[in-house]
Amino acid sequence: MTRTLRTGKVAVAAMTAILLAASAGLHGQSGAKKGEWPTYGGDLGHTRYAPLDQITAANFGSLEVKWRFKTDNLGPRPEFNLEATPLMVNGRLYSTAGTRRSVIALDAGTGELIWVHGENEGARGAAAPRQLSGRGLAYWTDGKEERILYVTPGYRLVALDARTGNPVAGFGRSGIVDLKEDFDKQQLDLVNAPVGLHSTPIVGGNLVLVGAAFETGANPKSRRNVRGAVRAFDVRTGKLVWTFRTIPQPGDFGNETWENDSWAYSGNTGVWAQISVDEELGMAYLPVELPTHDYYGGARPGNTLFAESLVAVDLKTGVRKWHFQLVHHGIWDMDIPCAPILADVVVNGRPVKVVAQPSKQGFLYVFDRVTGQPIWPIEERPVPQGDAPGEKYSRTQPFPTKPVAYERQGMSVDDLIDFTPELRTEALKLIEKYRIGPVFTPPVVSKAEGPIATLAMSTQAPATNWPGGSFDPETHVLYVHSNAQVAQLGLVPPPEGAAPDVRYHQGTALSGARRTGGSGSATTNAQGGNINGIDVRGLPIIKPPYGRINAINLDTGDVVWQVPHGETPEAVKNHPALKGLNIPRTGRNGAIGTLVTKTLVIAGEPGYGPTPSGARGSMLRAYDKRTGADAGAVYMPAPQSGSPMTYMLNGKQYLVVAISGGTYSGELVAFALPN
Amino acid sequence: MDRRFLVFAFATAAALGIAAQTPRTVWDGLYTDEQAARGEKLYGERCSKCHGDTLGGQEAAPALTGATFYSNWEGENLEALLDRIRTTMPQDKPGSLSRAQNADILAHMLHAGGFPAGPMPLDGQAGALSTVTIRMYKP
Numbered sequence: 001m002t003r004t005l006r007t008g009k010v011a012v013a014a015m016t017a018i019l020l021a022a023s024a025g026l027h028g029q030s031g032a033k034k035g036e037w038p039t040y041g042g043d044l045g046h047t048r049y050a051p052l053d054q055i056t057a058a059n060f061g062s063l064e065v066k067w068r069f070k071t072d073n074l075g076p077r078p079e080f081n082l083e084a085t086p087l088m089v090n091g092r093l094y095s096t097a098g099t100r101r102s103v104i105a106l107d108a109g110t111g112e113l114i115w116v117h118g119e120n121e122g123a124r125g126a127a128a129p130r131q132l133s134g135r136g137l138a139y140w141t142d143g144k145e146e147r148i149l150y151v152t153p154g155y156r157l158v159a160l161d162a163r164t165g166n167p168v169a170g171f172g173r174s175g176i177v178d179l180k181e182d183f184d185k186q187q188l189d190l191v192n193a194p195v196g197l198h199s200t201p202i203v204g205g206n207l208v209l210v211g212a213a214f215e216t217g218a219n220p221k222s223r224r225n226v227r228g229a230v231r232a233f234d235v236r237t238g239k240l241v242w243t244f245r246t247i248p249q250p251g252d253f254g255n256e257t258w259e260n261d262s263w264a265y266s267g268n269t270g271v272w273a274q275i276s277v278d279e280e281l282g283m284a285y286l287p288v289e290l291p292t293h294d295y296y297g298g299a300r301p302g303n304t305l306f307a308e309s310l311v312a313v314d315l316k317t318g319v320r321k322w323h324f325q326l327v328h329h330g331i332w333d334m335d336i337p338c339a340p341i342l343a344d345v346v347v348n349g350r351p352v353k354v355v356a357q358p359s360k361q362g363f364l365y366v367f368d369r370v371t372g373q374p375i376w377p378i379e380e381r382p383v384p385q386g387d388a389p390g391e392k393y394s395r396t397q398p399f400p401t402k403p404v405a406y407e408r409q410g411m412s413v414d415d416l417i418d419f420t421p422e423l424r425t426e427a428l429k430l431i432e433k434y435r436i437g438p439v440f441t442p443p444v445v446s447k448a449e450g451p452i453a454t455l456a457m458s459t460q461a462p463a464t465n466w467p468g469g470s471f472d473p474e475t476h477v478l479y480v481h482s483n484a485q486v487a488q489l490g491l492v493p494p495p496e497g498a499a500p501d502v503r504y505h506q507g508t509a510l511s512g513a514r515r516t517g518g519s520g521s522a523t524t525n526a527q528g529g530n531i532n533g534i535d536v537r538g539l540p541i542i543k544p545p546y547g548r549i550n551a552i553n554l555d556t557g558d559v560v561w562q563v564p565h566g567e568t569p570e571a572v573k574n575h576p577a578l579k580g581l582n583i584p585r586t587g588r589n590g591a592i593g594t595l596v597t598k599t600l601v602i603a604g605e606p607g608y609g610p611t612p613s614g615a616r617g618s619m620l621r622a623y624d625k626r627t628g629a630d631a632g633a634v635y636m637p638a639p640q641s642g643s644p645m646t647y648m649l650n651g652k653q654y655l656v657v658a659i660s661g662g663t664y665s666g667e668l669v670a671f672a673l674p675n
Numbered sequence: 676m677d678r679r680f681l682v683f684a685f686a687t688a689a690a691l692g693i694a695a696q697t698p699r700t701v702w703d704g705l706y707t708d709e710q711a712a713r714g715e716k717l718y719g720e721r722c723s724k725c726h727g728d729t730l731g732g733q734e735a736a737p738a739l740t741g742a743t744f745y746s747n748w749e750g751e752n753l754e755a756l757l758d759r760i761r762t763t764m765p766q767d768k769p770g771s772l773s774r775a776q777n778a779d780i781l782a783h784m785l786h787a788g789g790f791p792a793g794p795m796p797l798d799g800q801a802g803a804l805s806t807v808t809i810r811m812y813k814p
Contacts, residue, residue, distance in 0.1 A: 078763070080763060126768065218733060460733075535742070538811070569742060570745075571811055574811075575812070607746060607747045608747045608749070609746060616750060663756075
């Protein structure tokens with residue numbers, strides 16, 4: 001259903017702009033062009049870069065809200081987790097928003113609603129594994145037509161006329177392709193099959209590429225699940241053009257890596273993160289997740305290609321060109337969470353087209369994106385082994401030699417809290433019953449007497465999550481936010497009534513078998529009482545920084561700077577045990593996307609925290625992109641929950657960011673300098 | 676009008692007024708252990724799927740305890756938290772739990788958060804918790 005609220009005037013000038021845009025090519029790997037923001041990542045290589053320079057360190061602090069758009073009534077109830085990055089093309093801003101994942105078109109200068117499209121999917125929508133407004137949408141034009149494409153919570157691909165919001169009659173069935181149909185020969189229940197997608201489709205070479213997402217995989221209902229696959233559809237007709245199987249079937253390359261015929265029943269292995277496209281090379285880059293069960297692989301022995309692999313395929317055919325598995329036989333929930341970043345750099349004096357993949361594990365993997373060869377050697381090294389019955393561990397894992405890991409990994413005593421000697425002593429005592437070790441230390445079968453769990457950073461509690469990073473095509477520096485947070489990786493027998501084909505569930509002997517989901521992330525309570533016992537009087541067991549932005553030069557592989565991102569959280573700032581101590585800015589945990597402009601790196605703080613005025617809220621911060629020095633901040637009433645984007649309109653640079661969280665429902669906020 | 680009634684009415688209004696204005700925090704023993712136990716059961720049935728059995732959160736849903744959660748809610752009133760739960764949760768069937776059930780779940784959250792129980796159950800009626808402030812550390 002679409003409501004057109006105002007008929008946009010298609011002036012000659014606007015049409016000329018469209019034609020110029022089409023002839024120039026809207027997409028590339030060199031940032032967002034012409035002051036627009038035509039794809040989720042700014043360009044098809046997800047650089048999240050715009051060469052705009054009106055907003056600078058000198059004036060960032062004077063930014064003011066130009067307009068705001070509240071999303072409450074787009075669905076039957078307000079949403080508090082608006083994760084979208086809007087697009088801006090031809091003076092219109094497009095986004096998904098609201099609890100039913102509606103699509104809105106706004107006047108980019110005023111925020112006025114032009115049209116809205118929503119799909120009430122009833123029971124199918126309610127059964128969706130990935131609900132709410134999603135990460136956004138895709139835009140396509142051939143210079144005549146303009147289309148908006150998005151995936152509904154119920155897993156249907158919808159094409160809308162960008163001018164009116166009406167479904168495109170010639171696409172699929174009345175504008176819709178049912179993604180639960182024709183899905184790698186699987187017969188799926190159209191209402192209840194637990195598959196969906198919350199990332200955006202991506203359009204390259206007149207094809208629209210779509211991945212798949214599932215319920216989170218801590219404790220699967222069965223070792224059987226829907227198989228992920230990536231599909232490409234003709235952007236004009238919605239006709240299926242190719243399917244890339246992420247779980248190779250008999251005869252496919254890699255099928256033998258699924259031992260004991262586990263390919264036959266295993267599922268997941270989808271691509272729920274953003275896909276990147278290089279139209280010039282005619283290639284797409286697919287970041288693949290884990291197979292069924294995030295923490296126990298007894299039912300899927302082997303390396304199980306293409307799990308946790310970066311796969312490059314031919315854009316036109318979907319045929320694999322190369323792949324690199326980042327994690328063999330994964331049991332840490334290290335699925336690839338974000339867009340591969342396409343960058344053109346110069347290494348040892350040689351121009352090279354690379355793809356750089358940020359990760360949950362805090363490694364940045366960099367490859368020649370034509371050949372798949374690592375730019376700096378990636379070594380197979382022995383890793384710690386475990387003793388969970390039925391598990392078959394990989395003896396080695398790939399370790400990039402450069403860049404160094406940009407976030408702390410695993411856990412060692414050196415990571416423990418050290419604000420005071422007493423707190424450190426308590427932390428040391430606390431970890432006695434846990435297993436700690438370097439990256440790739442496996443989960444343990446949990447015992448109350450110990451080990452209760454493996455404690456690890458940069459695993460399920462990720463260094464980098466879905467927002468991914470940014471890249472500056474001029475300076476060749478990549479920026480990525482990361483978190484230091486501790487997950488408990490423990491295995492327990494399944495609770496009564498659970499499916500017999502899942503031998504272990506994730507949990508600990510202290511908390512018991514998790515009934516359904518459960519992540520094992522750091523669980524603390526307010527005042528130092530313990531549920532799982534890995535906080536110290538309510539403080540994180542690790543020392544800060546808890547969150548930071550990292551700048552990495554892709555010509556050299558060197559980390560250029562790292563700065564804590566986010567004011568010290570209230571829980572630390574006001575802790576009774578820390579009275580009188582001067583705690584430098586610690587940064588905060590969160591899923592944070594960055595934006596790079598001509599001079600700045602821009603990102604909102606994660607979560608609520610102290611703001612300079614004392615008002616409850618969160619700051620949108622800017623850093624000097626060369627040095628990481630503070631370059632201004634502006635108040636927001638709620639934290640960034642989507643990633644910021646920017647554009648130029650009528651001579652003015654706008655910054656738009658989705659904010660929400662706590663009691664503050666989803667809102668798009670547009671900042672610009674005063675007139 | 677009966678004078679006795681007037682006196683009673685004024686006295687009641689004054690008492691209510693005072694009660695409504697008395698600032699309280701989550702440290703004031705606002706729920707019973709029995710209520711928290713009911714809430715734990717409900718939480719296991721309706722909430723843990725996404726937020727985890729220990730309220731630790733997971734990929735698709737945030738933690739409902741711990742430093743990050745309480746930093747995010749510091750200074751807010753408990754009514755706002757109850758309302759957020761009541762209107763948006765559980766995500767697969769928002770609004771399907773009664774006020775009393777939501778209050779039970781909130782009691783479980785307070786219990787898990789280390790806040791003390793008291794003699795009276797948490798009151799889920801509209802407005803009842805609007806003067807209760809969330810403070811992660813005991814004032």
